[in-house]
Amino acid sequence: MNCSALSSATFLFPLAHTAAPEVAVPRAVSGLAGAWTFDPLVVLGLLGSAWLYRRGTRAHRACLQAAGGTTECVGGLRRWEIVSFWAGWWTLVLAIVSPLHAWGGVLFSAHMTQHELLMLVAAPLLVLGRPLVALLFAIPRGDARQLASFAREPRWQALWRCLTNPLAAWIVHAFALWLWHVPRLYEATLRYEWLHHLQHACFFGSALLFWWALMHGRAGLRGFGAGVLYLFTTMMHSGLLGALILFSDTLVYPAYANTAPAWALTPLEDQQLGGLIMWVPAGLIYVIAALAMLAGWMRAGERPLSWQLAAAIPAARVPAILFCVLCLTGCSDRHREEAAALTGGDPKRGKHRIHELGCGACHTIPGVSGARGLVGPSLEGIADRNYLGGVLANEPQNLMSWLMDPPAHSPRTVMPNLVKSEEDARDIAAYLYTLRVR
Numbered sequence: 001m002n003c004s005a006l007s008s009a010t011f012l013f014p015l016a017h018t019a020a021p022e023v024a025v026p027r028a029v030s031g032l033a034g035a036w037t038f039d040p041l042v043v044l045g046l047l048g049s050a051w052l053y054r055r056g057t058r059a060h061r062a063c064l065q066a067a068g069g070t071t072e073c074v075g076g077l078r079r080w081e082i083v084s085f086w087a088g089w090w091t092l093v094l095a096i097v098s099p100l101h102a103w104g105g106v107l108f109s110a111h112m113t114q115h116e117l118l119m120l121v122a123a124p125l126l127v128l129g130r131p132l133v134a135l136l137f138a139i140p141r142g143d144a145r146q147l148a149s150f151a152r153e154p155r156w157q158a159l160w161r162c163l164t165n166p167l168a169a170w171i172v173h174a175f176a177l178w179l180w181h182v183p184r185l186y187e188a189t190l191r192y193e194w195l196h197h198l199q200h201a202c203f204f205g206s207a208l209l210f211w212w213a214l215m216h217g218r219a220g221l222r223g224f225g226a227g228v229l230y231l232f233t234t235m236m237h238s239g240l241l242g243a244l245i246l247f248s249d250t251l252v253y254p255a256y257a258n259t260a261p262a263w264a265l266t267p268l269e270d271q272q273l274g275g276l277i278m279w280v281p282a283g284l285i286y287v288i289a290a291l292a293m294l295a296g297w298m299r300a301g302e303r304p305l306s307w308q309l310a311a312a313i314p315a316a317r318v319p320a321i322l323f324c325v326l327c328l329t330g331c332s333d334r335h336r337e338e339a340a341a342l343t344g345g346d347p348k349r350g351k352h353r354i355h356e357l358g359c360g361a362c363h364t365i366p367g368v369s370g371a372r373g374l375v376g377p378s379l380e381g382i383a384d385r386n387y388l389g390g391v392l393a394n395e396p397q398n399l400m401s402w403l404m405d406p407p408a409h410s411p412r413t414v415m416p417n418l419v420k421s422e423e424d425a426r427d428i429a430a431y432l433y434t435l436r437v438r
Ligand code: HEC
Pocket: 354, 357, 358, 359, 360, 361, 362, 363, 375, 376, 377, 379, 382, 385, 387, 388, 389, 390, 403, 410, 412, 413, 414, 415, 416, 418, 419, 428, 432
C-alpha cells in the first residue's frame, strides 16, 4: 500500500525534487544540441511514469481479453487516450529534458515556450490519457481495491471535491501563473535550479489540476458551460500577462540582458517574442479547448450518460489527491521560498544559527524556541518593516550588513557583532524574511 502510494506520487510528479543538478549553458545554436538536462530525479520520474502507464495499459488489455468486457475492465482506456498520454509524456521530455530547458536559462522566449508546452500541451494531453486509470491497472488488484475504498472515505471525498472544484483549480492555476512571473521571484529561478524546478512543478501541477477539473471534474451537463467560461477567462488573464510583457518598453526580467544577444535578438525583442508566445499561440490552445468543450456540450445534450463514465470510477480519485497534496505543500511555503529567493540563504539553517548565537536573549523571535528577550525590538514581522535599527532601509543587503556589524550602522547600539560569516548572515536574513506580519 505504502509502496504503491509512493510510486503513484512519482507517477504524477516527475518534477519534484531538491537536488541541484548541473545545467549546461548553451551560448550559441551549435551548443544547443549537447545541452540536455539529465536531472536524475526528473529522469527517474519520467521513466517511472512511463513504466507504470505501460504496465497499466498492458494489464488493461489483458483484462479485456480475459474477461471479454466484464465489469472489472469497464471504464478502461481507449486507444486515443493512450496515444494522448504518450504525446503528453514526450512533450514533457521535450520541455524538461531536451535542450529547450537549458535554452530557457539564456533566452526568455525559449523559456516561455517551455512553460507553454508544460501547461498547455503536456498537462492536458496527460490528463486526457487518464493516468490514474492506468495506475489502477498497473498495481496489484488488491492494492487497487484498497486504494478505492480509501478514496471513498468521506474526508478524502470532501478534500477531493474541493480540489477538483473547477473554480478552485482555476484560482490555484491563475495564482501560480501570476506569482511566478513576479520579476524578483522569476529571476531567482534562473539563479537557483531548485527554485526553477519548484516553479515548473507549480506550473505543471496547477495546470494538471486545472485541466483535470475541466475534463473530469463534476462535469455533467452544466460542467461544459462552466468549463468554457473557465477556459475563456484563463485565456484572458494569461493573455493579459503576455500582453503586459509584450508591450513593456523596459526589461521586465533583466537577467536575460547579457545572454539574449548571443541569439541574434536584442533583450527587448526576446522579451517581446516571449510575451507574444504567451499571448497568441497559448490563447489559441485555450480557444481550441473551449471549442472542443462546446462540441461536447452539444453532444452531451443528446447522450448525457456517456460523459458521466469517467466520473463514475471513484477509485481513480486517490492518486490525484496525493498529487494535489504534494503540490499544495510545494506551493504553500511561499514565504520560505520568497525569503530564500530574496537573500540566497537557507531559512532553516538561519533559524538554527539564530538559536545557537543566542539572539533570543535580546529579541523576541517567532519560531525560535526560547527567544523571548526584551532588550531589542521584537523581530516579529521584521520582513514588513521599513527600517532596520531605525537607520537602514530594510533590504536584503542592508539586513546582512546590519547583522554582521550593527555598530557600524548605529554606533551606540548595544547589539553586538555576533554574526561572523557571510553565509551565516545570508541564512539568518533568509529566516528573518520569513517573518511577515500576515
Ligand atoms: C545584546 C542584545 C542583542 C543581541 C544579543 C542581539 N541584538 Fe539585535 N538588536 C538589539 C537592539 C537593542 C536593537 C535595536 C536597534 C538599535 O539599537 O539601533 C537590535 C536590532 C536588531 C535588528 C533590527 C530590528 C529593527 O526592527 O530595526 C535585527 C534584524 C536584529 N537586531 C537581529 C539580531 C540577530 C539576528 C541577532 C543574533 C545574531 C541579534 N539581533 C542579537 C540587541 C541585540
